[in-house]
Amino acid sequence: MNMESSFKVHQTKSGSDSLVRLSGHIDENADYTKISLTGIISITFDMEGISLINSSGLQRWISFIESIPENIKIYLSRCSTRVVNQVNLFPGFLGGKDIGIISFAAPYYCQNCDCAVNVIVETLTDFKNMDAITPPQRRCEKCHGKLDFDGLPKKYFLFLNRKKQPAA
Amino acid sequence: VLAENQKYHLHVLMDDDDDFKQFLQNHPSELFAQVIGHQDVNSVIKTAEQDGTAVCVVPYHLFSNRAGSLEKLLHINSRAVVLSREDISKAIDILYEFDQIRHLFNIGGCLCAHHLLLTLEKTVDRSRWGFHPYLASPKEQRCCEVTSYPDQGLLLHDITACAARASTLSDLPHLITTIASELLMNAVFNAPCDPVTQEPRYVDRPRNETIHLGPAEKITLQYGYDEKSFVIAVSDNFGRLTRKDVIKNLYRCVQGGDNQIRRETKGAGAGLFMVANLANQLDVHIDPGRMTQVVAVVHLSKKQINYELGHTSINFFKAG
Numbered sequence: 001m002n003m004e005s006s007f008k009v010h011q012t013k014s015g016s017d018s019l020v021r022l023s024g025h026i027d028e029n030a031d032y033t034k035i036s037l038t039g040i041i042s043i044t045f046d047m048e049g050i051s052l053i054n055s056s057g058l059q060r061w062i063s064f065i066e067s068i069p070e071n072i073k074i075y076l077s078r079c080s081t082r083v084v085n086q087v088n089l090f091p092g093f094l095g096g097k098d099i100g101i102i103s104f105a106a107p108y109y110c111q112n113c114d115c116a117v118n119v120i121v122e123t124l125t126d127f128k129n130m131d132a133i134t135p136p137q138r139r140c141e142k143c144h145g146k147l148d149f150d151g152l153p154k155k156y157f158l159f160l161n162r163k164k165q166p167a168a
Numbered sequence: 169v170l171a172e173n174q175k176y177h178l179h180v181l182m183d184d185d186d187d188f189k190q191f192l193q194n195h196p197s198e199l200f201a202q203v204i205g206h207q208d209v210n211s212v213i214k215t216a217e218q219d220g221t222a223v224c225v226v227p228y229h230l231f232s233n234r235a236g237s238l239e240k241l242l243h244i245n246s247r248a249v250v251l252s253r254e255d256i257s258k259a260i261d262i263l264y265e266f267d268q269i270r271h272l273f274n275i276g277g278c279l280c281a282h283h284l285l286l287t288l289e290k291t292v293d294r295s296r297w298g299f300h301p302y303l304a305s306p307k308e309q310r311c312c313e314v315t316s317y318p319d320q321g322l323l324l325h326d327i328t329a330c331a332a333r334a335s336t337l338s339d340l341p342h343l344i345t346t347i348a349s350e351l352l353m354n355a356v357f358n359a360p361c362d363p364v365t366q367e368p369r370y371v372d373r374p375r376n377e378t379i380h381l382g383p384a385e386k387i388t389l390q391y392g393y394d395e396k397s398f399v400i401a402v403s404d405n406f407g408r409l410t411r412k413d414v415i416k417n418l419y420r421c422v423q424g425g426d427n428q429i430r431r432e433t434k435g436a437g438a439g440l441f442m443v444a445n446l447a448n449q450l451d452v453h454i455d456p457g458r459m460t461q462v463v464a465v466v467h468l469s470k471k472q473i474n475y476e477l478g479h480t481s482i483n484f485f486k487a488g
Binding site: 056091092096 | 197232321324336337338339343345346349350353374375376424426428429430431435436438439442445446470471472473476477479
């Protein structure tokens with residue numbers, strides 16, 4: 001390995017469910033060997049801390065996802081905008097599996113405060129009508145004014161059109 | 169603004185109601201444009217045949233009804249800059265279908281006049297190649313040499329910090345760092361070749377392996393920003409990249425499917441596709457056997473939507 005990886009894994013278990021917090025760069029040095037899949041039936045990856053995904057990282061991530069046994073249900077939560085962009089660009093990011101995306105960051109802008117903010121939205125509750133996907137309404141935490149979605153909805157929510165909602 | 173001795177002919181084929189006419193009217197001193205209707209395409213062909221320096225800007229939507237004429241135009245004038253109103257995937261389709269197109273701008277949203285003008289200049293003036301012309305009034309710019317692959321980690325850290333100074337948009341530094349990571353990886357692993365066999369030296373090496381580049385193999389990284397754009401340029405000394413290879417690679421990725429991210433090779437073959445999607449402009453400069461410089465331009469804005477609506481463009485410049 002050519003340098004110390006910025007990629008970090010923090011895994012916790014609750015019965016047969018596992019939560020894995022990933023952070024740093026999903027790149028050529030990302031190492032998933034520390035993740036234990038023993039005795040679990042579901043695994044949720046918290047992706048909020050992912051700051052970069054490059055093409056080599058993508059290759060390694062897909063190999064890892066594919067290696068997870070079929071009897072383990074996979075979820076992604078709090079996907080950063082970097083992760084959403086990659087899922088949109090590369091459908092293979094999900095390893096060809098029915099991975100539930102529980103929640104993800106969406107870009108908004110507050111006109112009053114004149115600042116951009118990423119807001120976590122929930123797939124199940126914020127996108128009930130998957131036939132007409134529109135950005136959920138949100139308010140600014142500082143001024144409580146209405147936030148504007150700061151992107152192209154058709155492009156940003158593309159992955160929702162490809163997927164079913166995660167099971168409740 | 170072009171100097172008097174840099175004047176060239178710019179023929180713009182467009183419909184009467186085209187927004188581009190407005191753009192030209194807003195930049196009369198920069199673009200010495202002769203706006204003509206598409207019904208006059210044959211006269212443009214005649215002019216271009218007579219004047220080797222003519223540059224034509226062609227709205228792509230005219231291809232459908234004037235395909236024969238415009239294809240002929242492109243054949244006699246490889247400097248044509250084609251404008252379209254499509255997304256980046258469709259742009260890649262267009263470049264795949266028409267291999268005579270070297271310059272394509274998608275202007276669905278807003279168009280950066282400086283970068284269109286620079287592209288036009290570069291088609292007729294080799295001295296405008298390189299990193300520096302991209303930044304109209306640089307606020308910060310760096311140049312460094314990459315001699316071993318471990319350098320990459322520290323360089324990316326510096327680029328992230330520079331991008332954070334350039335924009336208040338929190339996602340932008342990560343986006344720019346991703347672009348830099350891909351361009352560096354491509355240059356280090358794909359460019360260097362054996363001087364005798366001409367075979368690539370490192371293409372089959374794992375991407376997490378240390379690579380020490382030889383003196384002739386060093387990579388040059390330049391990056392910086394001005395008021396409007398962040399620019400990253402990565403150059404090698406080999407000039408092995410071709411338009412055909414780039415477009416073939418991008419086209420495979422656009423098709424999606426199982427082969428979108430290669431699994432059987434050490435490289436994923438998806439880096440340039442990522443860059444083409446993240447950057448507003450991807451320019452490839454090729455001096456065969458001597459130099460390849462890949463430049464990515466990202467428009468700076470306070471809002472994500474403005475970056476999304478900025479033009480997307482892919483250009484190929486070849487020496488000789």
